[in-house]
Amino acid sequence: MKLKNPFILAPMANYSDLAFRLLCRKYGASLAYTEQVSAIALSKENRKTLSMIKTCREDKPISLQLSGRDKETLLKVIKKYEENYDYIDLNFGCPSKKIVNCGYGSALLKEKEYVGELLEYLSSNMKRPLTIKMRSGFKRNESLELVKIMEDYVDAIAIHARTREQGYTGKADWNIIKEVKENVSIPIIGNGDITSPEKAVEMLEYTKCDYVMIGRAALGNPFIFEQCNDYHKNEKYKKYSLEEKKEIFFDYYKLLKKYDLLNLGLFKGQALEFFKGYKGSKEVKSKIVVSRDINEIIEIVKSF
Ligand SMILES: Cc1cc2nc3c(=O)[nH]c(=O)nc-3n(C[C@H](O)[C@H](O)[C@H](O)COP(=O)(O)O)c2cc1C
Known part of the structure; x- marks a missing residue:
């Protein structure tokens, strides 16, 4: 290898x-x-x-x-x-x-x-x-x-x-x-x-x-x-801001769409991982968990 x-x-x-x-x-x-x-x-x-x-x-x-x-x-x-x-x-x-x-x-x-x-x-x-x-x-x-x-x-x-x-x-x-x-x-x-x-x-x-x-x-x-x-x-590296992370999450969404892999359950799981650990993450998490479609998750992330 x-x-x-x-x-x-x-x-x-x-x-x-x-x-x-x-x-x-x-x-x-x-x-x-x-x-x-x-x-x-x-x-x-x-x-x-x-x-x-x-x-x-x-x-x-x-x-x-x-x-x-x-x-x-x-x-x-x-x-x-x-x-x-x-x-x-x-x-x-x-x-x-x-x-x-x-x-x-x-x-x-x-x-x-x-x-x-x-x-x-x-x-x-x-x-x-x-x-x-x-x-x-x-x-x-x-x-x-x-x-x-x-x-x-x-x-x-x-x-x-x-x-x-x-x-x-x-x-x-x-x-x-x-x-x-x-x-x-x-x-x-x-x-x-x-x-x-x-x-x-x-x-x-x-x-x-x-x-x-x-x-x-x-x-x-x-x-x-x-x-x-x-x-x-x-011995140094760039740190990523929340705004940059959101952009990366939307890139992920575009790739899922491109390869016909969008699935609500999996998308929720990834969204929760991307946005944990911030001030306000708890509320975002509870909204994402109960969301019923992918667009709803996108809107939650946009307004976070
Ligand atoms: C959600 C989740 C799913 C996993 N699925 C697999 C898997 O399909 N195949 C596998 O070999 N290991 C799987 N693992 C184990 C990881 O590949 C890895 O060995 C483990 O998480 C330890 O590495 P880490 O401390 O960097 O997370 C999974 C781990 C997690 C957290």
């Missing part, structure tokens, strides 16, 4: 749509992922799933993130869709009960032998590079052992430095990323608790990871990638 800069947008369900990815790329994200999609749903050409993986010429480089466990199903969808993506990523990190109960996501971290078998099978039968996004373990940190099993078959591994058991509690343990990076030769993408450009550069320097992946801090702040790159090069 060779990217133009170290700052990557994380896959995030209900947020990593094509329009949001394009916005983050405009501000310098060097790689973006689709949100995780079920290999089974994709194999059935489920309409909603297809809209979740929609991409375009400008949306590059792009990684298609799949969740699943059955070798044949995964290979079938990889073969069908890989031409349109630069990387195929497997989700070995999702902590949700629904996913874990199917044996997907972080549940796979409990099956080391099967993980090796699965990755060997997929990587030897596909054209595109395969990557992994994982938690540090299911109940305890086992990342080094897991990464050692995976490294022969994949081009990069993103590690969210929390166990499945931790959910989002506690702190991501960056020592885990540092330890893995010291012991393997493939690119390592560090992830977890990057809340600012300063933190992004701190993770790069402390863990020596190749890339850092930014999730929640990019929500409502697609320009964080510009800020990270500027801070990395010059």
